[in-house]
Amino acid sequence: MPGLRIIFMGTPDFACPTLQKLIERGERVITVVTQPDRPKGRGQKLLPPPVKVLAEQHGVPVLQPVKVRNPDVIEQIRELGPDLIVVVAFGQILPQALLDIPRLGCINIHASLLPRYRGAAPINWCLINGETETGITTMLMDAGLDTGDMLVKRQLAITPDEDAQALHDRLSQLGAETIDETLNQLQAGTLQRQKQDDTQSCYAPLLKKDNGLIDWTKSSLQIKNLVRGMTPWPGAFTYLHGQLVKIFQVDVAAESGPAGTILSVGPAGIVVGCGTNESVLVRELQLEGRKRLKVADFLAGYKISVGDTFSAITRTGDA
Structure with a gap:
Protein backbone atom coordinates (compact mmCIF):
# COMPACT_ATOMS: atom_id res chain seq x y z
CA MET A 1 0.00 0.00 0.00
CA PRO A 2 1.58 3.33 -1.05
CA GLY A 3 2.18 5.88 1.70
CA LEU A 4 0.21 9.07 2.16
CA ARG A 5 1.21 12.14 0.17
CA ILE A 6 2.40 14.34 3.03
CA ILE A 7 3.69 17.88 3.18
CA PHE A 8 5.77 18.35 6.33
CA MET A 9 5.98 21.80 7.91
CA GLY A 10 8.57 22.35 10.64
CA THR A 11 11.74 24.27 11.41
CA PRO A 12 13.89 23.51 14.51
CA ASP A 13 15.62 20.43 15.90
CA PHE A 14 12.42 19.52 17.76
CA ALA A 15 10.69 18.72 14.45
CA CYS A 16 13.44 16.49 13.00
CA PRO A 17 12.56 13.16 14.69
CA THR A 18 9.01 13.42 13.36
CA LEU A 19 10.19 14.07 9.80
CA GLN A 20 12.60 11.14 10.14
CA LYS A 21 9.75 8.92 11.36
CA LEU A 22 7.54 9.82 8.38
CA ILE A 23 10.36 8.93 6.00
CA GLU A 24 11.07 5.64 7.81
CA ARG A 25 7.39 4.72 7.66
CA GLY A 26 7.49 4.93 3.88
CA GLU A 27 5.12 7.88 3.65
CA ARG A 28 5.52 9.96 0.52
CA VAL A 29 6.89 13.19 1.93
CA ILE A 30 6.47 15.24 -1.22
CA THR A 31 7.74 18.57 0.14
CA VAL A 32 9.09 20.09 3.32
CA VAL A 33 8.06 23.65 4.13
CA THR A 34 10.34 25.45 6.58
CA GLN A 35 11.48 28.92 7.56
CA PRO A 36 14.06 30.83 5.49
CA ASP A 37 17.76 30.49 6.29
CA ARG A 38 18.72 32.91 9.09
CA PRO A 39 21.98 34.53 10.24
CA LYS A 40 23.34 32.83 13.36
CA GLY A 41 26.19 33.26 15.82
CA ARG A 42 28.70 36.06 16.26
CA GLY A 43 29.65 35.96 12.61
CA GLN A 44 25.99 36.13 11.56
CA LYS A 45 26.59 33.41 9.00
CA LEU A 46 23.49 32.41 7.06
CA LEU A 47 22.50 28.92 8.22
CA PRO A 48 19.66 26.59 7.14
CA PRO A 49 17.03 25.36 9.62
CA PRO A 50 17.67 21.81 10.95
CA VAL A 51 14.58 20.50 9.15
CA LYS A 52 15.92 21.73 5.81
CA VAL A 53 19.23 19.95 6.42
CA LEU A 54 17.44 16.66 7.18
CA ALA A 55 15.10 17.00 4.19
CA GLU A 56 17.99 17.56 1.80
CA GLN A 57 19.81 14.53 3.19
CA HIS A 58 16.81 12.44 2.08
CA GLY A 59 16.32 14.23 -1.24
CA VAL A 60 13.01 15.82 -0.23
CA PRO A 61 12.20 19.13 -1.98
CA VAL A 62 12.17 22.18 0.31
CA LEU A 63 10.12 25.39 0.25
CA GLN A 64 11.14 28.34 2.44
CA PRO A 65 8.48 31.03 2.16
CA VAL A 66 8.91 34.25 4.11
CA LYS A 67 5.14 34.19 4.67
CA VAL A 68 3.21 30.97 4.19
CA ARG A 69 -0.05 32.92 3.92
CA ASN A 70 1.12 34.51 0.66
CA PRO A 71 -1.48 33.56 -2.02
CA ASP A 72 1.24 32.33 -4.37
CA VAL A 73 2.60 30.00 -1.68
CA ILE A 74 -0.87 28.67 -0.88
CA GLU A 75 -1.48 27.97 -4.56
CA GLN A 76 1.88 26.21 -4.86
CA ILE A 77 0.94 23.92 -1.96
CA ARG A 78 -2.52 23.31 -3.43
CA GLU A 79 -0.98 22.21 -6.73
CA LEU A 80 1.11 19.59 -4.89
CA GLY A 81 -2.12 17.81 -3.92
CA PRO A 82 -1.21 16.54 -0.43
CA ASP A 83 -3.36 14.00 1.38
CA LEU A 84 -2.18 15.39 4.70
CA ILE A 85 -0.07 18.18 6.14
CA VAL A 86 1.92 17.43 9.31
CA VAL A 87 3.04 20.47 11.30
CA VAL A 88 5.66 20.54 14.08
CA ALA A 89 7.05 23.83 15.45
CA PHE A 90 6.84 25.49 12.05
CA GLY A 91 6.91 29.05 13.36
CA GLN A 92 4.14 30.64 11.31
CA ILE A 93 0.36 30.65 11.69
CA LEU A 94 -1.40 28.70 8.94
CA PRO A 95 -4.33 30.49 7.28
CA GLN A 96 -7.65 28.74 6.77
CA ALA A 97 -7.08 28.64 3.01
CA LEU A 98 -4.05 26.42 3.60
CA LEU A 99 -5.73 24.28 6.28
CA ASP A 100 -8.49 23.46 3.77
CA ILE A 101 -6.14 22.03 1.12
CA PRO A 102 -5.35 18.43 2.23
CA ARG A 103 -8.23 15.96 2.08
CA LEU A 104 -7.28 14.52 5.48
CA GLY A 105 -6.60 17.88 7.09
CA CYS A 106 -3.57 19.26 8.92
CA ILE A 107 -2.21 17.45 11.98
CA ASN A 108 -0.13 19.38 14.49
CA ILE A 109 2.19 17.86 17.08
CA HIS A 110 1.97 20.00 20.21
CA ALA A 111 4.34 19.62 23.17
CA SER A 112 1.78 19.61 25.98
CA LEU A 113 -1.28 17.74 27.17
CA LEU A 114 -3.89 19.94 25.55
CA PRO A 115 -5.90 21.94 26.38
CA ARG A 116 -3.20 22.84 28.91
CA TYR A 117 -0.36 25.08 27.74
CA ARG A 118 -1.57 26.28 24.38
CA GLY A 119 0.93 28.60 22.76
CA ALA A 120 4.54 28.92 21.66
CA ALA A 121 6.51 27.81 24.75
CA PRO A 122 4.70 24.93 26.50
CA ILE A 123 7.88 23.11 27.53
CA ASN A 124 9.30 26.13 29.34
CA TRP A 125 6.12 27.14 31.12
CA CYS A 126 5.42 23.58 32.31
CA LEU A 127 8.74 23.68 34.12
CA ILE A 128 8.42 27.26 35.39
CA ASN A 129 5.01 26.40 36.86
CA GLY A 130 6.34 23.27 38.56
CA GLU A 131 4.33 20.69 36.63
CA THR A 132 5.26 17.06 37.25
CA GLU A 133 3.74 15.71 34.02
CA THR A 134 3.47 16.82 30.42
CA GLY A 135 3.33 15.08 27.06
CA ILE A 136 2.49 15.26 23.38
CA THR A 137 -0.90 15.84 21.79
CA THR A 138 -1.60 15.37 18.09
CA MET A 139 -4.35 17.71 17.01
CA LEU A 140 -6.44 18.34 13.90
CA MET A 141 -5.68 21.97 13.25
CA ASP A 142 -8.24 24.74 12.95
CA ALA A 143 -7.82 28.51 12.66
CA GLY A 144 -7.52 29.01 16.44
CA LEU A 145 -4.37 28.93 18.57
CA ASP A 146 -3.94 25.22 19.40
CA THR A 147 -7.71 24.83 19.71
CA GLY A 148 -8.36 22.00 17.23
CA ASP A 149 -9.76 18.59 18.08
CA MET A 150 -7.33 16.30 19.91
CA LEU A 151 -6.38 12.97 18.32
CA VAL A 152 -3.73 11.06 20.33
CA LYS A 153 -2.14 11.94 23.68
CA ARG A 154 1.05 10.48 25.14
CA GLN A 155 2.03 11.38 28.72
CA LEU A 156 5.52 11.93 30.09
CA ALA A 157 6.65 12.35 33.71
CA ILE A 158 8.90 15.36 34.33
CA THR A 159 11.92 14.53 36.45
CA PRO A 160 12.66 16.94 39.33
CA ASP A 161 15.95 18.29 38.00
CA GLU A 162 15.61 18.31 34.22
CA ASP A 163 15.74 21.64 32.42
CA ALA A 164 13.99 22.82 29.27
CA GLN A 165 16.67 21.38 26.96
CA ALA A 166 16.45 17.89 28.47
CA LEU A 167 12.65 17.90 28.42
CA HIS A 168 12.67 19.28 24.86
CA ASP A 169 14.82 16.36 23.70
CA ARG A 170 12.58 13.73 25.30
CA LEU A 171 9.39 15.32 24.00
CA SER A 172 10.91 15.57 20.52
CA GLN A 173 11.31 11.79 20.43
CA LEU A 174 7.87 11.27 21.94
CA GLY A 175 6.41 13.47 19.20
CA ALA A 176 7.76 11.08 16.56
CA GLU A 177 6.25 8.11 18.42
CA THR A 178 2.92 9.89 18.72
CA ILE A 179 2.63 10.74 15.02
CA ASP A 180 3.46 7.09 14.30
CA GLU A 181 0.53 5.99 16.46
CA THR A 182 -1.73 8.71 15.02
CA LEU A 183 -1.10 7.68 11.41
CA ASN A 184 -1.53 4.00 12.25
CA GLN A 185 -4.98 4.76 13.64
CA LEU A 186 -5.78 7.05 10.71
CA GLN A 187 -4.97 4.34 8.17
CA ALA A 188 -6.85 1.71 10.20
CA GLY A 189 -9.93 3.92 10.37
CA THR A 190 -9.90 3.96 14.19
CA LEU A 191 -8.70 7.53 14.78
CA GLN A 192 -11.11 9.45 16.99
CA ARG A 193 -11.45 13.19 17.50
CA GLN A 194 -12.02 14.76 20.91
CA LYS A 195 -12.96 18.39 21.41
CA GLN A 196 -10.91 20.44 23.82
CA ASP A 197 -12.45 21.77 27.02
CA ASP A 198 -11.63 25.47 26.82
CA THR A 199 -12.30 25.92 30.55
CA GLN A 200 -9.23 23.74 31.27
CA SER A 201 -6.86 25.67 29.02
CA CYS A 202 -3.94 27.90 29.95
CA TYR A 203 -1.56 29.90 27.79
CA ALA A 204 2.18 29.40 27.26
CA PRO A 205 3.36 32.62 25.57
CA LEU A 206 6.61 33.09 23.71
CA LEU A 207 9.46 33.64 26.14
CA LYS A 208 11.09 37.04 26.50
CA LYS A 209 14.45 37.79 28.10
CA ASP A 210 12.75 39.63 30.97
CA ASN A 211 10.90 36.44 31.96
CA GLY A 212 14.22 35.15 33.28
CA LEU A 213 14.85 37.88 35.87
CA ILE A 214 15.07 36.14 39.26
CA ASP A 215 12.95 37.53 42.08
CA TRP A 216 14.85 36.38 45.17
CA PRO A 234 16.89 32.77 27.26
CA GLY A 235 18.42 32.04 30.67
CA ALA A 236 17.51 32.97 34.23
CA PHE A 237 19.55 35.96 35.40
CA THR A 238 20.33 38.32 38.23
CA TYR A 239 22.82 41.09 38.98
CA LEU A 240 25.95 40.98 41.15
CA HIS A 241 28.30 43.94 41.66
CA GLY A 242 26.36 45.69 38.89
CA GLN A 243 27.02 42.92 36.37
CA LEU A 244 24.51 40.55 34.80
CA VAL A 245 24.97 36.93 35.86
CA LYS A 246 23.08 34.02 34.31
CA ILE A 247 22.13 31.15 36.60
CA PHE A 248 21.90 27.66 35.07
CA GLN A 249 21.68 25.04 37.79
CA VAL A 250 20.06 25.41 41.20
CA ASP A 251 19.09 23.09 44.06
CA VAL A 252 16.96 23.79 47.10
CA ALA A 253 19.24 24.32 50.12
CA ALA A 254 18.76 24.06 53.89
CA GLU A 255 20.24 27.36 55.11
CA SER A 256 18.16 30.46 55.79
CA GLY A 257 18.84 34.14 55.29
CA PRO A 258 17.68 37.38 53.66
CA ALA A 259 16.48 37.21 50.05
CA GLY A 260 19.32 37.60 47.56
CA THR A 261 22.07 37.57 50.18
CA ILE A 262 24.97 35.17 49.66
CA LEU A 263 25.11 32.98 52.76
CA SER A 264 28.06 30.71 51.94
CA VAL A 265 30.53 30.20 49.13
CA GLY A 266 32.38 27.02 48.23
CA PRO A 267 33.44 24.81 45.31
CA ALA A 268 30.19 22.83 45.54
CA GLY A 269 28.06 25.93 45.11
CA ILE A 270 26.93 29.36 46.27
CA VAL A 271 24.09 29.41 48.82
CA VAL A 272 21.73 32.37 48.34
CA GLY A 273 18.88 33.39 50.61
CA CYS A 274 15.40 33.57 49.12
CA GLY A 275 11.72 33.50 49.96
CA THR A 276 10.89 33.57 53.65
CA ASN A 277 14.10 32.32 55.27
CA GLU A 278 14.77 29.78 52.53
CA SER A 279 17.78 29.35 50.27
CA VAL A 280 19.03 27.83 47.03
CA LEU A 281 22.39 26.34 46.08
CA VAL A 282 23.69 27.77 42.79
CA ARG A 283 25.88 25.19 41.03
CA GLU A 284 26.46 26.70 37.59
CA LEU A 285 26.52 30.30 36.38
CA GLN A 286 27.86 32.67 33.74
CA LEU A 287 29.10 36.23 33.89
CA GLU A 288 27.86 38.28 30.95
CA GLY A 289 30.20 37.89 28.00
CA ARG A 290 31.99 34.91 29.55
CA LYS A 291 31.62 31.11 29.43
CA ARG A 292 29.10 29.09 31.40
CA LEU A 293 31.00 27.53 34.33
CA LYS A 294 30.63 25.29 37.34
CA VAL A 295 30.93 27.29 40.57
CA ALA A 296 34.44 26.01 41.38
CA ASP A 297 35.74 27.24 38.00
CA PHE A 298 33.77 30.49 38.25
CA LEU A 299 35.28 31.30 41.66
CA ALA A 300 38.80 30.79 40.28
CA GLY A 301 38.39 33.97 38.24
CA TYR A 302 35.78 36.00 40.11
CA LYS A 303 35.60 36.93 43.79
CA ILE A 304 32.31 36.42 45.62
CA SER A 305 32.04 36.95 49.37
CA VAL A 306 29.51 36.04 52.04
CA GLY A 307 27.21 39.03 52.46
CA ASP A 308 27.30 40.05 48.80
CA THR A 309 23.86 40.39 47.28
CA PHE A 310 22.24 39.13 44.10
CA SER A 311 19.79 41.78 42.95
CA ALA A 312 17.05 42.39 40.38
CA ILE A 313 18.66 45.71 39.46
CA THR A 314 22.11 46.98 38.49
CA ARG A 315 23.97 49.55 40.53
CA THR A 316 22.49 52.29 38.37
CA GLY A 317 18.98 51.02 39.08
CA ASP A 318 18.32 49.59 35.62
CA ALA A 319 16.43 46.29 35.70
Missing part, protein backbone atom coordinates in the same frame (compact mmCIF):
# COMPACT_ATOMS: atom_id res chain seq x y z
CA THR A 217 11.76 36.92 47.36
CA LYS A 218 10.17 33.90 45.66
CA SER A 219 10.39 30.49 47.28
CA SER A 220 13.39 28.24 46.73
CA LEU A 221 11.28 25.86 44.64
CA GLN A 222 9.88 28.68 42.48
CA ILE A 223 13.41 29.92 41.77
CA LYS A 224 14.63 26.42 40.95
CA ASN A 225 11.71 25.92 38.56
CA LEU A 226 12.32 29.27 36.87
CA VAL A 227 15.96 28.35 36.26
CA ARG A 228 14.95 24.93 34.87
CA GLY A 229 12.37 26.48 32.56
CA MET A 230 14.69 29.20 31.25
CA THR A 231 17.71 26.92 30.60
CA PRO A 232 19.37 27.01 28.15
CA TRP A 233 17.49 29.95 26.57
Whole structure:
Protein backbone atom coordinates (compact mmCIF):
# COMPACT_ATOMS: atom_id res chain seq x y z
CA MET A 1 0.00 0.00 0.00
CA PRO A 2 1.58 3.33 -1.05
CA GLY A 3 2.18 5.88 1.70
CA LEU A 4 0.21 9.07 2.16
CA ARG A 5 1.21 12.14 0.17
CA ILE A 6 2.40 14.34 3.03
CA ILE A 7 3.69 17.88 3.18
CA PHE A 8 5.77 18.35 6.33
CA MET A 9 5.98 21.80 7.91
CA GLY A 10 8.57 22.35 10.64
CA THR A 11 11.74 24.27 11.41
CA PRO A 12 13.89 23.51 14.51
CA ASP A 13 15.62 20.43 15.90
CA PHE A 14 12.42 19.52 17.76
CA ALA A 15 10.69 18.72 14.45
CA CYS A 16 13.44 16.49 13.00
CA PRO A 17 12.56 13.16 14.69
CA THR A 18 9.01 13.42 13.36
CA LEU A 19 10.19 14.07 9.80
CA GLN A 20 12.60 11.14 10.14
CA LYS A 21 9.75 8.92 11.36
CA LEU A 22 7.54 9.82 8.38
CA ILE A 23 10.36 8.93 6.00
CA GLU A 24 11.07 5.64 7.81
CA ARG A 25 7.39 4.72 7.66
CA GLY A 26 7.49 4.93 3.88
CA GLU A 27 5.12 7.88 3.65
CA ARG A 28 5.52 9.96 0.52
CA VAL A 29 6.89 13.19 1.93
CA ILE A 30 6.47 15.24 -1.22
CA THR A 31 7.74 18.57 0.14
CA VAL A 32 9.09 20.09 3.32
CA VAL A 33 8.06 23.65 4.13
CA THR A 34 10.34 25.45 6.58
CA GLN A 35 11.48 28.92 7.56
CA PRO A 36 14.06 30.83 5.49
CA ASP A 37 17.76 30.49 6.29
CA ARG A 38 18.72 32.91 9.09
CA PRO A 39 21.98 34.53 10.24
CA LYS A 40 23.34 32.83 13.36
CA GLY A 41 26.19 33.26 15.82
CA ARG A 42 28.70 36.06 16.26
CA GLY A 43 29.65 35.96 12.61
CA GLN A 44 25.99 36.13 11.56
CA LYS A 45 26.59 33.41 9.00
CA LEU A 46 23.49 32.41 7.06
CA LEU A 47 22.50 28.92 8.22
CA PRO A 48 19.66 26.59 7.14
CA PRO A 49 17.03 25.36 9.62
CA PRO A 50 17.67 21.81 10.95
CA VAL A 51 14.58 20.50 9.15
CA LYS A 52 15.92 21.73 5.81
CA VAL A 53 19.23 19.95 6.42
CA LEU A 54 17.44 16.66 7.18
CA ALA A 55 15.10 17.00 4.19
CA GLU A 56 17.99 17.56 1.80
CA GLN A 57 19.81 14.53 3.19
CA HIS A 58 16.81 12.44 2.08
CA GLY A 59 16.32 14.23 -1.24
CA VAL A 60 13.01 15.82 -0.23
CA PRO A 61 12.20 19.13 -1.98
CA VAL A 62 12.17 22.18 0.31
CA LEU A 63 10.12 25.39 0.25
CA GLN A 64 11.14 28.34 2.44
CA PRO A 65 8.48 31.03 2.16
CA VAL A 66 8.91 34.25 4.11
CA LYS A 67 5.14 34.19 4.67
CA VAL A 68 3.21 30.97 4.19
CA ARG A 69 -0.05 32.92 3.92
CA ASN A 70 1.12 34.51 0.66
CA PRO A 71 -1.48 33.56 -2.02
CA ASP A 72 1.24 32.33 -4.37
CA VAL A 73 2.60 30.00 -1.68
CA ILE A 74 -0.87 28.67 -0.88
CA GLU A 75 -1.48 27.97 -4.56
CA GLN A 76 1.88 26.21 -4.86
CA ILE A 77 0.94 23.92 -1.96
CA ARG A 78 -2.52 23.31 -3.43
CA GLU A 79 -0.98 22.21 -6.73
CA LEU A 80 1.11 19.59 -4.89
CA GLY A 81 -2.12 17.81 -3.92
CA PRO A 82 -1.21 16.54 -0.43
CA ASP A 83 -3.36 14.00 1.38
CA LEU A 84 -2.18 15.39 4.70
CA ILE A 85 -0.07 18.18 6.14
CA VAL A 86 1.92 17.43 9.31
CA VAL A 87 3.04 20.47 11.30
CA VAL A 88 5.66 20.54 14.08
CA ALA A 89 7.05 23.83 15.45
CA PHE A 90 6.84 25.49 12.05
CA GLY A 91 6.91 29.05 13.36
CA GLN A 92 4.14 30.64 11.31
CA ILE A 93 0.36 30.65 11.69
CA LEU A 94 -1.40 28.70 8.94
CA PRO A 95 -4.33 30.49 7.28
CA GLN A 96 -7.65 28.74 6.77
CA ALA A 97 -7.08 28.64 3.01
CA LEU A 98 -4.05 26.42 3.60
CA LEU A 99 -5.73 24.28 6.28
CA ASP A 100 -8.49 23.46 3.77
CA ILE A 101 -6.14 22.03 1.12
CA PRO A 102 -5.35 18.43 2.23
CA ARG A 103 -8.23 15.96 2.08
CA LEU A 104 -7.28 14.52 5.48
CA GLY A 105 -6.60 17.88 7.09
CA CYS A 106 -3.57 19.26 8.92
CA ILE A 107 -2.21 17.45 11.98
CA ASN A 108 -0.13 19.38 14.49
CA ILE A 109 2.19 17.86 17.08
CA HIS A 110 1.97 20.00 20.21
CA ALA A 111 4.34 19.62 23.17
CA SER A 112 1.78 19.61 25.98
CA LEU A 113 -1.28 17.74 27.17
CA LEU A 114 -3.89 19.94 25.55
CA PRO A 115 -5.90 21.94 26.38
CA ARG A 116 -3.20 22.84 28.91
CA TYR A 117 -0.36 25.08 27.74
CA ARG A 118 -1.57 26.28 24.38
CA GLY A 119 0.93 28.60 22.76
CA ALA A 120 4.54 28.92 21.66
CA ALA A 121 6.51 27.81 24.75
CA PRO A 122 4.70 24.93 26.50
CA ILE A 123 7.88 23.11 27.53
CA ASN A 124 9.30 26.13 29.34
CA TRP A 125 6.12 27.14 31.12
CA CYS A 126 5.42 23.58 32.31
CA LEU A 127 8.74 23.68 34.12
CA ILE A 128 8.42 27.26 35.39
CA ASN A 129 5.01 26.40 36.86
CA GLY A 130 6.34 23.27 38.56
CA GLU A 131 4.33 20.69 36.63
CA THR A 132 5.26 17.06 37.25
CA GLU A 133 3.74 15.71 34.02
CA THR A 134 3.47 16.82 30.42
CA GLY A 135 3.33 15.08 27.06
CA ILE A 136 2.49 15.26 23.38
CA THR A 137 -0.90 15.84 21.79
CA THR A 138 -1.60 15.37 18.09
CA MET A 139 -4.35 17.71 17.01
CA LEU A 140 -6.44 18.34 13.90
CA MET A 141 -5.68 21.97 13.25
CA ASP A 142 -8.24 24.74 12.95
CA ALA A 143 -7.82 28.51 12.66
CA GLY A 144 -7.52 29.01 16.44
CA LEU A 145 -4.37 28.93 18.57
CA ASP A 146 -3.94 25.22 19.40
CA THR A 147 -7.71 24.83 19.71
CA GLY A 148 -8.36 22.00 17.23
CA ASP A 149 -9.76 18.59 18.08
CA MET A 150 -7.33 16.30 19.91
CA LEU A 151 -6.38 12.97 18.32
CA VAL A 152 -3.73 11.06 20.33
CA LYS A 153 -2.14 11.94 23.68
CA ARG A 154 1.05 10.48 25.14
CA GLN A 155 2.03 11.38 28.72
CA LEU A 156 5.52 11.93 30.09
CA ALA A 157 6.65 12.35 33.71
CA ILE A 158 8.90 15.36 34.33
CA THR A 159 11.92 14.53 36.45
CA PRO A 160 12.66 16.94 39.33
CA ASP A 161 15.95 18.29 38.00
CA GLU A 162 15.61 18.31 34.22
CA ASP A 163 15.74 21.64 32.42
CA ALA A 164 13.99 22.82 29.27
CA GLN A 165 16.67 21.38 26.96
CA ALA A 166 16.45 17.89 28.47
CA LEU A 167 12.65 17.90 28.42
CA HIS A 168 12.67 19.28 24.86
CA ASP A 169 14.82 16.36 23.70
CA ARG A 170 12.58 13.73 25.30
CA LEU A 171 9.39 15.32 24.00
CA SER A 172 10.91 15.57 20.52
CA GLN A 173 11.31 11.79 20.43
CA LEU A 174 7.87 11.27 21.94
CA GLY A 175 6.41 13.47 19.20
CA ALA A 176 7.76 11.08 16.56
CA GLU A 177 6.25 8.11 18.42
CA THR A 178 2.92 9.89 18.72
CA ILE A 179 2.63 10.74 15.02
CA ASP A 180 3.46 7.09 14.30
CA GLU A 181 0.53 5.99 16.46
CA THR A 182 -1.73 8.71 15.02
CA LEU A 183 -1.10 7.68 11.41
CA ASN A 184 -1.53 4.00 12.25
CA GLN A 185 -4.98 4.76 13.64
CA LEU A 186 -5.78 7.05 10.71
CA GLN A 187 -4.97 4.34 8.17
CA ALA A 188 -6.85 1.71 10.20
CA GLY A 189 -9.93 3.92 10.37
CA THR A 190 -9.90 3.96 14.19
CA LEU A 191 -8.70 7.53 14.78
CA GLN A 192 -11.11 9.45 16.99
CA ARG A 193 -11.45 13.19 17.50
CA GLN A 194 -12.02 14.76 20.91
CA LYS A 195 -12.96 18.39 21.41
CA GLN A 196 -10.91 20.44 23.82
CA ASP A 197 -12.45 21.77 27.02
CA ASP A 198 -11.63 25.47 26.82
CA THR A 199 -12.30 25.92 30.55
CA GLN A 200 -9.23 23.74 31.27
CA SER A 201 -6.86 25.67 29.02
CA CYS A 202 -3.94 27.90 29.95
CA TYR A 203 -1.56 29.90 27.79
CA ALA A 204 2.18 29.40 27.26
CA PRO A 205 3.36 32.62 25.57
CA LEU A 206 6.61 33.09 23.71
CA LEU A 207 9.46 33.64 26.14
CA LYS A 208 11.09 37.04 26.50
CA LYS A 209 14.45 37.79 28.10
CA ASP A 210 12.75 39.63 30.97
CA ASN A 211 10.90 36.44 31.96
CA GLY A 212 14.22 35.15 33.28
CA LEU A 213 14.85 37.88 35.87
CA ILE A 214 15.07 36.14 39.26
CA ASP A 215 12.95 37.53 42.08
CA TRP A 216 14.85 36.38 45.17
CA THR A 217 11.76 36.92 47.36
CA LYS A 218 10.17 33.90 45.66
CA SER A 219 10.39 30.49 47.28
CA SER A 220 13.39 28.24 46.73
CA LEU A 221 11.28 25.86 44.64
CA GLN A 222 9.88 28.68 42.48
CA ILE A 223 13.41 29.92 41.77
CA LYS A 224 14.63 26.42 40.95
CA ASN A 225 11.71 25.92 38.56
CA LEU A 226 12.32 29.27 36.87
CA VAL A 227 15.96 28.35 36.26
CA ARG A 228 14.95 24.93 34.87
CA GLY A 229 12.37 26.48 32.56
CA MET A 230 14.69 29.20 31.25
CA THR A 231 17.71 26.92 30.60
CA PRO A 232 19.37 27.01 28.15
CA TRP A 233 17.49 29.95 26.57
CA PRO A 234 16.89 32.77 27.26
CA GLY A 235 18.42 32.04 30.67
CA ALA A 236 17.51 32.97 34.23
CA PHE A 237 19.55 35.96 35.40
CA THR A 238 20.33 38.32 38.23
CA TYR A 239 22.82 41.09 38.98
CA LEU A 240 25.95 40.98 41.15
CA HIS A 241 28.30 43.94 41.66
CA GLY A 242 26.36 45.69 38.89
CA GLN A 243 27.02 42.92 36.37
CA LEU A 244 24.51 40.55 34.80
CA VAL A 245 24.97 36.93 35.86
CA LYS A 246 23.08 34.02 34.31
CA ILE A 247 22.13 31.15 36.60
CA PHE A 248 21.90 27.66 35.07
CA GLN A 249 21.68 25.04 37.79
CA VAL A 250 20.06 25.41 41.20
CA ASP A 251 19.09 23.09 44.06
CA VAL A 252 16.96 23.79 47.10
CA ALA A 253 19.24 24.32 50.12
CA ALA A 254 18.76 24.06 53.89
CA GLU A 255 20.24 27.36 55.11
CA SER A 256 18.16 30.46 55.79
CA GLY A 257 18.84 34.14 55.29
CA PRO A 258 17.68 37.38 53.66
CA ALA A 259 16.48 37.21 50.05
CA GLY A 260 19.32 37.60 47.56
CA THR A 261 22.07 37.57 50.18
CA ILE A 262 24.97 35.17 49.66
CA LEU A 263 25.11 32.98 52.76
CA SER A 264 28.06 30.71 51.94
CA VAL A 265 30.53 30.20 49.13
CA GLY A 266 32.38 27.02 48.23
CA PRO A 267 33.44 24.81 45.31
CA ALA A 268 30.19 22.83 45.54
CA GLY A 269 28.06 25.93 45.11
CA ILE A 270 26.93 29.36 46.27
CA VAL A 271 24.09 29.41 48.82
CA VAL A 272 21.73 32.37 48.34
CA GLY A 273 18.88 33.39 50.61
CA CYS A 274 15.40 33.57 49.12
CA GLY A 275 11.72 33.50 49.96
CA THR A 276 10.89 33.57 53.65
CA ASN A 277 14.10 32.32 55.27
CA GLU A 278 14.77 29.78 52.53
CA SER A 279 17.78 29.35 50.27
CA VAL A 280 19.03 27.83 47.03
CA LEU A 281 22.39 26.34 46.08
CA VAL A 282 23.69 27.77 42.79
CA ARG A 283 25.88 25.19 41.03
CA GLU A 284 26.46 26.70 37.59
CA LEU A 285 26.52 30.30 36.38
CA GLN A 286 27.86 32.67 33.74
CA LEU A 287 29.10 36.23 33.89
CA GLU A 288 27.86 38.28 30.95
CA GLY A 289 30.20 37.89 28.00
CA ARG A 290 31.99 34.91 29.55
CA LYS A 291 31.62 31.11 29.43
CA ARG A 292 29.10 29.09 31.40
CA LEU A 293 31.00 27.53 34.33
CA LYS A 294 30.63 25.29 37.34
CA VAL A 295 30.93 27.29 40.57
CA ALA A 296 34.44 26.01 41.38
CA ASP A 297 35.74 27.24 38.00
CA PHE A 298 33.77 30.49 38.25
CA LEU A 299 35.28 31.30 41.66
CA ALA A 300 38.80 30.79 40.28
CA GLY A 301 38.39 33.97 38.24
CA TYR A 302 35.78 36.00 40.11
CA LYS A 303 35.60 36.93 43.79
CA ILE A 304 32.31 36.42 45.62
CA SER A 305 32.04 36.95 49.37
CA VAL A 306 29.51 36.04 52.04
CA GLY A 307 27.21 39.03 52.46
CA ASP A 308 27.30 40.05 48.80
CA THR A 309 23.86 40.39 47.28
CA PHE A 310 22.24 39.13 44.10
CA SER A 311 19.79 41.78 42.95
CA ALA A 312 17.05 42.39 40.38
CA ILE A 313 18.66 45.71 39.46
CA THR A 314 22.11 46.98 38.49
CA ARG A 315 23.97 49.55 40.53
CA THR A 316 22.49 52.29 38.37
CA GLY A 317 18.98 51.02 39.08
CA ASP A 318 18.32 49.59 35.62
CA ALA A 319 16.43 46.29 35.70
